[in-house]
Amino acid sequence: MQSVAAALDRLGELAASPTVSRLAAAFEAAGHELALVGGPVRDAFLGRPVNDLDFTTDATPDAILAIVKPIAEAHWDIGRAFGTIGARIAGETVEITTYRADAYDGASRKPEVVFGSSLEDDLTRRDFTVNALALRLPKLELVDPSGGVEDLVAKVLRTPAAPEQSFGDDPLRMLRAARFSAQLGFTVEQATEQAMTDLAAEIDRISAERVRDELTKLLLSRSPRSGIRLLVESGLAERVLPELPALSLERDEHHRHKDVYEHSLTVLDQAIDYEIERGVLDSPDLVLRLAALLHDIGKPATRRFEAGGAVSFHHHDVVGAKLARKRLRALRFDNDTIAAVSRLIELHLRFFGYTDGAWSDSAVRRYVRDAGDQLERLHILARADVTTRNRRKADQLAFAYDDLEERISVLAEEEELAAVRPELDGADIMRLLDVPPGPVVGEAYRYLLEVRLDEGPIGPDAATDRLLAWWASREEPHA
Structure with a gap:
């Protein structure tokens, strides 16, 4: 967290950039207000990179278009119905939105778009106080009607209006609370978290596509665990990803010190660490993270109590792959993502047979053949799935996988293993x-x-x- 003075200096430098200064001058000349708003202002205070330039104005969408056309290299109005006009100015992409006063009617899955009349009213209708910050241009006046700067200092997420009203206006904000808590490392204020629990069922009014996009952003954060916990503890996960809270009731036979839910969160953490450490995948990798989080969701349906008190989960890999396909389809993920995630879940136990006895070269080839283009992700998932506290066992499994990867590498050099096919077509x-x-x-x-x-x-x-x-x-x- 930077000081207010340092943040304002940084915002001043941003305002002096060709893109912002040109835009600010054009709106002032046209007699309209313009403010840099939301994420860019918040991130200036947090010392984070400012990647998106979002503006708000009292101008209507038609007026915005008339102002930006003469100064833009390109412009588009795909968001015009929601009051948003996009443009590329001085080589940077910007979005300019008319002051908003959106609300749901209590039944619709999409917000009713209502344009507002003032910057302060627009800000108090936003999702969280830390995003309800604006910089008036070109005068460089910080506007903070809800105490967002104080909440940035305290690392707290709080709604500008009463949380019941805010979440009632747009229930997706409850998922955004989980996402921002993970992205920013902030704590959700108690009343706001209670409202998430009380209004969890309201998320059913939100389209699957919007839910999917928020879950994706959460999973792509550096440390999504806190956000996932918030979804489960508030009851939201029960509505959007019910297979996840179901894991908290089960015991994992390989890791008796944790239930399967805790194990799955640890696997996700470790998969992200391996993803970054190995540097082979384009990080952050959504397919890997979905597979890590969901790899054991077949266990509740396959739990069996055996003689002597043992618990088994036979074929939970196959069952889990089917459940993952069904859930990801319901969330409107694309077919390639669904196929890759379900394949990884189906294969995630295969490696553990390697430690039971030496695999033949034929078995190694089949492992590679079955993994196909998911081999690197399968390497990471199999390694991340080792969460035992028994250091000796963990080292044995790590050494075994090192050996397997070495054998794959040797065979690949000798046989072009990545493209295993017969000599005859x-x-x-x-x-x-x-x-x-x-x-x-x-x-x-x-x-x-x-x-x-x-x-x-x-x-x-x-x-x-x-x-x-x-x-x-x-x-x-x-x-």
């Missing part, structure tokens, strides 16, 4: 067997792939001999 099979396209070609290809996985590269000539021998051994007629 479909055209070769049809030519050698004199058959048209059809199921038999796929059957032959799968046979040759099994040979390739079992024995490694054998060369085209040997593959031809094996194919012809397989064909001759078939019991059905070749006609």
Whole structure:
């Protein structure tokens, strides 16, 4: 947290930039108010990078367009219905929004857009006091009607209006509270948190797409654990991601010191650390983080009490993959993300068989083949899934995975393992067997792939001999 003077100096430098100064002069010449608002002002106080330039004004969307057209390299009005006009000015992208006074009607899943009349009223209708800060331009006057600067100092999230009113106006703000608590490391004020609990059911009025976007932003923060906890403890997770709180009732047979919920949060923490440490993925990685958080959601449905007091969760990987697909579809995630996350969950236990006995080269090839383009994420997930407090056991598992990755690396150099395929393709099979396209070609290809996985590269000539021998051994007629 920077001092007020330092923050204002930083905001003054920002206001003097070509983009902001040009925009401020244009609005002043047109007789309209303009203020830098929200995140950029907040981040100037926090010493964080200012990446987005958001402005608010008393001008209508039509008036905003008329003002920015002469000074912009490009402009767009895709958000015009909500009062927002976008533009690129002096090489930077900006968004300018008419003062707002939005509210939900109590039934609709989208806000009713109502334009406001003053900057102060606009700010008091915003989500949190720390985002209800503005810098009037060009006079550089800080506007803070709700005590946002004090809350920044105290690292507290609080709504400008009564939290019941704020969350009633837009229930998505409850998810934003969880997201900002994780992103900023702030604590949610007690009355605000209580309102989240009391009004959790109101989140059902929000579209799945908006919920998905907030959950995504939360998961992409550096340390999402505190935000996830807030969702679970407030009851919001029960409405938007019910598989997560269900884990808190179960005991993990591998990690008896934690329930599965705590274990899953630890796996997420460790996956993020590995993601950053290894530097191979584009960080932050949403697919990895979703898979880490949800990897054990199949356990509640598969829990069985065995003789002697043991607990088993057989096939929770397969069940969990199905549950993840269903939940992510309901949240409107894209098909590629759904497929990748569910595949990782399905495969996340595979490595633990490696420690039971030496894998053959064939088993290593199958591990790589089954992981496909998710191999690096699977490496991280498998490592992160080790949360035992038994240091010796943890070291053994880490050494085992080091060994597996080394074997994959060696085999990859020798065999181009990342693209495991038979030496003969479909055209070769049809030519050698004199058959048209059809199921038999796929059957032959799968046979040759099994040979390739079992024995490694054998060369085209040997593959031809094996194919012809397989064909001759078939019991059905070749006609």
